[in-house]
Amino acid sequence: MKKYFLTLLLSSITFAHIYMIATITEGSISGYLPLIFVVSGFVFLIYLVSAFPFSLLLNRRKKPFSIIGLIAYLLITFFVIQIIDRTFFERIISMESKMFIAEGWIMYVIWLGLGLSYWFWNSVFVLKRYN
Numbered sequence: 659m660k661k662y663f664l665t666l667l668l669s670s671i672t673f674a675h676i677y678m679i680a681t682i683t684e685g686s687i688s689g690y691l692p693l694i695f696v697v698s699g700f701v702f703l704i705y706l707v708s709a710f711p712f713s714l715l716l717n718r719r720k721k722p723f724s725i726i727g728l729i730a731y732l733l734i735t736f737f738v739i740q741i742i743d744r745t746f747f748e749r750i751i752s753m754e755s756k757m758f759i760a761e762g763w764i765m766y767v768i769w770l771g772l773g774l775s776y777w778f779w780n781s782v783f784v785l786k787r788y789n
Contacts, residue, residue: 722781
């Protein structure tokens, strides 16, 4: 269980840094450190509810740094983001999707950052027994 906690903690911190670097502006550098803790805490809860139970199922026969595992985590992350992002359904209905527009690129950073960070730390801590 300690390995899973480390995976959750380091994945949250890693994603918080990815998110902050992607969204930081010149005027917001002073608030960077306190916001890291807020984003990390929020992401920790998301991982605890979504990625942790999924990783218990997926880790039974998986090897570290598996491409299939990465794809599975990215798919789960995509669905979790769509559940959290309430405006997604409004964009589908109105056909005003922000995909691939300058304002919508941050959703891809969030999607890839969440999936990659959890996959990486899960492979390092939990799945290293297969090496």
